[in-house]
Amino acid sequence: MPARRSADPDATLAAVRAVADWLRDESAATPDRAAVAAAVRLTARTLAGVAPGASVEVRIPPFVAVQCISGPRHTRGTPPNVVETDPRTWLRLVTGLLDVDSAANRGALRLSGSRAGEVASWLPLVTIGE
Numbered sequence: 001m002p003a004r005r006s007a008d009p010d011a012t013l014a015a016v017r018a019v020a021d022w023l024r025d026e027s028a029a030t031p032d033r034a035a036v037a038a039a040v041r042l043t044a045r046t047l048a049g050v051a052p053g054a055s056v057e058v059r060i061p062p063f064v065a066v067q068c069i070s071g072p073r074h075t076r077g078t079p080p081n082v083v084e085t086d087p088r089t090w091l092r093l094v095t096g097l098l099d100v101d102s103a104a105n106r107g108a109l110r111l112s113g114s115r116a117g118e119v120a121s122w123l124p125l126v127t128i129g130e
Contacts, residue, residue: 006045006049007041007042007043007045007046007049008042009046011042012039012042012043012045012046012125012126013126015035015038015039015042015043016039016042016043016091016094016095016126016128017128018031018035018038018039019031019035019036019039019091020095020128022088023088023091023092023095023097023128024097026088036063036087036088036091037063037087039087039091040060040063040064040087040090040091041063041064043090043091043094043125043126044058044060044063044064044065044066044090045064045066046094046125046126047066047068047094047119047122047123047125048066048067048068050122050125051068051069051070051119051122052068052070053067053068053069053070053071054067054068055067055068055069055070055071055081055115056068056069056071056079056081056082056083056113056115056116056118056119057079057081057082057083058082058083058084058119059082059083059084059085060084060085060086060087060090061084061086063087067079068119068122069081069115069118069119069122071115079113080112080113080114080115081112081113081114081115081116082110082111082112082113082116083109083110083111083116083119084109084110085103085108085109085110086108089103089108089109093109093123093124094123094124094125094126095124095125095126095127095128096123096124096127097128099120099123100117100119100120100123101120
């Protein structure tokens, strides 16, 4: 199986900036699906690149799932450490507009397994400003 392409930092920043108004203001126009998908996929791949490993699976349906964070490798069945959220919440997390604890407390972010919370130490990934 071919290796996943790593995310280009400039492309990642451009993709996130393309949806930045929506991230800052929920009442702003929702970007088109392709723009959201690009921002989600590129930021997830960035996380996998800066926190390599396979002990935590990060899922942002319907766009992407990546494995990250070094430690015991998951190979079959349901992974023991899973982070799952919707695209807008994910993008707010990776830009620092929302923190992991707040998202989890609101029920917008699901963390399962003893290592899932470690994803917080790798965020934010992209800075877009307030």
